[in-house]
Amino acid sequence: MMTSQVTTGMNVASGAAAIAASQTDAAVLENAFNTLKTYDWGADPEILKPIDRAIIATQGDLAARRALEKMLAAALVGGLSRSAQDYVCRRLRIVGTAQSVPALAAMLPDEETSHIARYALERIPDEAAATALRDALPKVGTKLKPGMIGSLGVRRDQQSTKAIAEALGDPDIAVSRAAAQSLGLIGTSAAAKHLSAFANKASADMRLPTADALLVCAEQLLADGKKAEALALYRALNSDDQPTRVKLAAMKGMLAAAMKK
Amino acid sequence: MVHGRRMFLKATAASVALPYVIPASAMGNAGATAPSNRIVMAGIGIGNMGRGDLGSFLGRDDVQYLAVCDVQKDARDNAVNRVNEKYQNKDCQAYNDFREIMVRDDIDAVHCATPDHWHAVIVLDACRNGKDVYCQKPETKTLREGQLMVEAARRYSRVVSGGSQRVLEDYRNTVNACWGGENGLVKSINVNVGPLPIECNKAEEPIPDGFDWDLWLGPAPWAPYHPHRCSGSYSIDGTSWRSFKDYSGGGMTDWGAHHFGGATFAIDVRELEPEEVIFHNENGRKFATCRYPNGKLLHHNYPGRGNLQVEGTEEQGPSKAVPGYAGSGGIYGDFIDCVKTRRKPFRDIEFAVHTATVCHLFLIAYELERSLKWDTFKQQFVDDDEANRLVDVARREPWVI
Numbered sequence: 101m102m103t104s105q106v107t108t109g110m111n112v113a114s115g116a117a118a119i120a121a122s123q124t125d126a127a128v129l130e131n132a133f134n135t136l137k138t139y140d141w142g143a144d145p146e147i148l149k150p151i152d153r154a155i156i157a158t159q160g161d162l163a164a165r166r167a168l169e170k171m172l173a174a175a176l177v178g179g180l181s182r183s184a185q186d187y188v189c190r191r192l193r194i195v196g197t198a199q200s201v202p203a204l205a206a207m208l209p210d211e212e213t214s215h216i217a218r219y220a221l222e223r224i225p226d227e228a229a230a231t232a233l234r235d236a237l238p239k240v241g242t243k244l245k246p247g248m249i250g251s252l253g254v255r256r257d258q259q260s261t262k263a264i265a266e267a268l269g270d271p272d273i274a275v276s277r278a279a280a281q282s283l284g285l286i287g288t289s290a291a292a293k294h295l296s297a298f299a300n301k302a303s304a305d306m307r308l309p310t311a312d313a314l315l316v317c318a319e320q321l322l323a324d325g326k327k328a329e330a331l332a333l334y335r336a337l338n339s340d341d342q343p344t345r346v347k348l349a350a351m352k353g354m355l356a357a358a359m360k361k
Numbered sequence: 362m363v364h365g366r367r368m369f370l371k372a373t374a375a376s377v378a379l380p381y382v383i384p385a386s387a388m389g390n391a392g393a394t395a396p397s398n399r400i401v402m403a404g405i406g407i408g409n410m411g412r413g414d415l416g417s418f419l420g421r422d423d424v425q426y427l428a429v430c431d432v433q434k435d436a437r438d439n440a441v442n443r444v445n446e447k448y449q450n451k452d453c454q455a456y457n458d459f460r461e462i463m464v465r466d467d468i469d470a471v472h473c474a475t476p477d478h479w480h481a482v483i484v485l486d487a488c489r490n491g492k493d494v495y496c497q498k499p500e501t502k503t504l505r506e507g508q509l510m511v512e513a514a515r516r517y518s519r520v521v522s523g524g525s526q527r528v529l530e531d532y533r534n535t536v537n538a539c540w541g542g543e544n545g546l547v548k549s550i551n552v553n554v555g556p557l558p559i560e561c562n563k564a565e566e567p568i569p570d571g572f573d574w575d576l577w578l579g580p581a582p583w584a585p586y587h588p589h590r591c592s593g594s595y596s597i598d599g600t601s602w603r604s605f606k607d608y609s610g611g612g613m614t615d616w617g618a619h620h621f622g623g624a625t626f627a628i629d630v631r632e633l634e635p636e637e638v639i640f641h642n643e644n645g646r647k648f649a650t651c652r653y654p655n656g657k658l659l660h661h662n663y664p665g666r667g668n669l670q671v672e673g674t675e676e677q678g679p680s681k682a683v684p685g686y687a688g689s690g691g692i693y694g695d696f697i698d699c700v701k702t703r704r705k706p707f708r709d710i711e712f713a714v715h716t717a718t719v720c721h722l723f724l725i726a727y728e729l730e731r732s733l734k735w736d737t738f739k740q741q742f743v744d745d746d747e748a749n750r751l752v753d754v755a756r757r758e759p760w761v762i
Contacts, residue, residue: 141585142564156730159747183562186582190560193750215757216582222755225746247758254753254761274759281761312489315516345491345517352518 111174118167119154129154133171136188140181148187155195165195173200176207185213192220198228205232214244222251230257237263245270246278253282261286265294268306277309284313287320289329296336311337311346318353322360331357400700401469403428405459405483407440409593410497411474414524415440417693418472418495419447424697428468430456434571457573459483463490470700473497474524476591478581478608481506481762484521484710488513495696497524498618499610500713504721505753507714508740509762514710520699522706523713525622526692529685532623535669539627542680544673547628549650549658551666552620556597557727558611559604563587580756581607610724617720618713621659624669625719628657631712634737635659638722640730649726651719654737661723725751 112133113126120126132150139148151172158164172188172195180188185207192200200220207217221229230252237248237260249267252260264286267279280298283291295314302310314333322330334357337350400423404415407429418424426444431437437455444453456462462471463486470493473483480496481503487494494514500523501507514521529536539547565585568574574586584590584607594601602608603615610617625631635651643664651659660666686707688698699706725748726733734743742748756762 141562143562145560145562159729159731186584187560187562193754194747212583215755218755219582223750223753225750244758246761247756250758250761251755254755278759278761308489319512319516343491348518349516 112171115167115171119158119164119171121157125150133175136175136180136184137178138181139184139187141183143183145187151191155191158195166197166199169195169197169199172196173203176200176203182212186216189216189220193223196220196224196229198226200224201226201228201232204229205236208232208236208248209240209244211241211243214240215247218247218251222254230255230259233257234260234263242270242272242275245272246274249275249278249282253278253285256286258286258288258290261288261290261294265291265298268294268298268310273305276306280306280309280313281316284316284320287317287324289321289326292317292321292329292333296333299336308343308346311342315346315349315353322353322357327357327360399423399425400697401467402426403430403462403465403468403471404440405430405462405471405473406475406479406497407431408433408436408474409595411472412436412440414472414474414495414497414693415443417690418697419444421690421693421697423701426453428454428456428462428465430459430462432457432573432576458576460486463487463492468492470494470520470696476577476593476602476608477502477610477614479579481510482580482756482760484510485513485762488517488519488521491517491519493520493696493700494710495522495524495693496710496713498622498713499614499717499720500524500618500710501717501721502608502610502614503753504718504740506762507717507721511711511714518703520696520703520706521710522692522696522699523618523622523708523710523716524692525619525708525713525716527619528622528626528716529707530691531619532627532669535623535671536627536683539629539671539673540681540683542678544671545676545678546674547657547671547678548674549660549672550624550628551660551663551668551670551672552617552624553662553666553668554616554620555612555662557613557724558606558609559599561587561590561599561605561607563589578757580760580762582757610720613724614717614720617723618716620668621719622708622713622716624659625716627669627671628659630655630657630659631715634715634718635722635735636737637732637734638726639732640726642730647727647730649723651722659719 113130116126116130120129128150132148135147154168158168172191176188204217204221207213221233233248233252240248249264264279264282267275270276283295295310295317299310314337318330318333331354334350334353338347402418402424404411407415429437429440441453441455445451462468471487472495473480474497477499480500484494484496538544566587568586577591589600592601597603597612597615604611609615630653633653636654637652639650641648646664648662686695688694695707722735729748733745733748736743
């Protein structure tokens with residue numbers, strides 16, 4: 101019976117052969133992937149360079165790229181050190197697709213690996229990456245929530261609007277702030293409604309982050325041609341209970357909206 | 362992903378008859394200004410370069426420091442003692458966490474000289490909290506950060522100056538020759554700079570007492586402490602944070618902020634971003650060229666060309682006056698003067714970001730080893746999903762921008 105180690109070894113060999121242009125290249129790449137299993141802090145990153153070279157060499161070769169990605173994703177579930185996981189996630193940030201998402205998603209709930217998994221997931225355009233972040237949000241602890249929310253905000257993930265809006269009222273200020281910022285970045289009518297509703301009840305330390313998010317949201321709405329909705333946000337912010345700089349920003353926004361055709 | 366907002370802000374500035382920025386008194390900050398009418402400042406990141414910045418600002422009669430911040434206790438204690446000794450009082454407060462400074466209403470402006478991976482978080486928070494900012498170069502770690510920093514400065518009518526004094530001061534001859542028409546119609550300029558940043562995999566060493574390692578890392582990926590990882594040494598040889606990808610763009614951004622800043626000033630493309638970066642690999646010799654919408658070329662490490670070597674035409678070109686600093690005291694005086702007058706500084710954040718953008722475009726082209734087209738409006742690469750992934754990085758919790 102084959103051990104899992106032997107199986108992995110065979111996969112690495114066949115994967116390397118599918119990627120490399122020559123037998124020599126394949127052996128070098130196979131060696132780099134095998135090195136990854138024992139790679140840890142203090143090791144010379146140069147020993148993994150064949151993998152970097154393979155990323156460049158497989159540009160435009162979909163089959164080879166998928167084989168390479170498969171090897172990287174498979175390595176992640178093989179009990180790597182934190183340093184090796186870090187290395188792999190950085191590469192999946194560039195070459196990752198839906199194929200890698202399950203391996204990365206499994207790292208999201210762990211405080212040690214959550215961020216480096218997002219390092220890849222936030223930048224993978226496939227919808228599966230957003231789904232993984234959305235699914236993880238209710239499952240992770242308070243410490244990790246701002247990161248998860250922030251990544252969804254950067255992606256402007258409209259499907260997570262409701263879940264992020266629920267985090268606006270979180271007692272942890274980092275979670276609440278991340279939620280406000282992300283809704284601002286999402287910048288849709290729905291995000292604006294949630295932010296506006298929250299603004300009326302925001303605690304003292306959330307007033308400025310909420311106003312900031314509303315300004316960002318209004319700019320996005322205006323850029324998207326939703327002039328009336330942007331104007332409504334600006335009018336609400338042009339209020340005496342806002343700092344002067346926020347009022348001024350709102351006034352500028354109102355003028356810009358008025359001049360927009 | 363947030364394209365469109367920046368154009369909105371540009372359009373607002375261009376079409377709305379409001380001053381670029383509003384006087385401090387009109388912004389509700391009048392009570393915060395010291396009775397002597399000094400600009401009240403705080404320093405964030407006061408190690409190597411920050412120590413120099415602090416000294417330059419401290420030497421001015423129109424500035425008063427009330428706060429300094431550093432994640433290393435020795436650095437902040439030294440800075441507090443230096444400031445209090447200067448003013449012969451004990452008014453200056455030391456902070457480990459910059460967020461405590463941001464909520465102080467009595468601070469008008471901050472200087473930010475942290476490692477590069479912190480710049481965007483701090484500049485955005487300063488703008489949000491109504492503070493003007495002098496930010497050390499290179500101002501950004503990613504392309505997206507630059508866009509957000511310009512947006513925040515414009516949104517809140519803040520004076521935000523980049524931090525390269527060399528752009529104006531080191532390349533005067535080249536700038537004067539180009540602006541004076543001596544190079545005819547300028548076609549291109551070359552910059553020789555490096556090295557590229559590398560990844561750091563140094564083994565763990567004990568964290569020194571008084572060093573908040575987690576806050577030093579901030580939005581960057583977690584990594585074990587090693588003195589080389591966080592050394593503020595100016596060497597870019599694997600023994601300083603300037604060498605490593607998580608905290609810097611290596612020599613490409615560190616010295617690139619100066620050289621490319623001077624080069625883009627000389628050939629008068631400060632207000633533009635390139636629309637294309639062309640990657641060359643001639644028999645293993647790699648170099649690259651940025652092409653601007655007006656056709657001007659900015660080369661990086663073009664074989665056989667010197668640093669800031671200009672290619673022009675034979676005839677005398679048009680001549681125009683070279684812009685310079687406001688006030689007195691170099692780039693620091695320029696910033697303080699603009700804080701008072703609410704004008705744009707010489708190294709306005711938008712110009713600084715355009716320079717940083719050049720650096721990042723080159724970095725990404727070298728990383729992917731291919732030519733790329735850059736959509737300056739959308740702030741995205743054209744038809745290149747892979748390159749667009751490198752426009753930004755995911756930040757470690759709880760940091761979101």
